[in-house]
Amino acid sequence: AVVSTQSTGEEESFMSKKDRKLKQALTDAGSWNTLFLNQNAVSDYLAHKLQVSKGEVLGNENTAVQLALGETQLLQEVKEFLTGEGVNLDSFASSKRSKNVLICKNIPFGTQARELNELFSVHGGIGRLVLPP
DSSP states (O other): OEEEOTTTOOEEEHHHHHHHHHHHHHHSGGGOOTTOOOHHHHHHHHHHHHTSOHHHHHSSTTHHHHHHHHHHHHHHHHHHHHHHTTOOGGGGGOSSOOSSOOOOOSOOTTOOHHHHHHHHHTTSOOSOOOOOO
């Protein structure tokens, strides 16, 4: 599929247009949420917390409700942990990005701090690593 751009009249492929919109969305301050938890992380957390398999968490008639409640609980625990570590949660809402703080998200549940240290230390010294539950 090819679409015509409004500003120049040049033709732009569907994939180019989609890529351009994605890049634009990534630069919009309101388009991302630092505290977002994906459903895979929530289900791993619930399985660990309830001491059941992930299949048992996802394989019942109340899965959506269970995941929503689990996400709420996990988000509260993460906020409390970060606050306890001196992290200013209001700074996440700022459109100004830090040049010396890296936020790494969507890492597998159970990842250890030493693993992240090994992964990122090849790019320079790590002053502090905060790894929420």
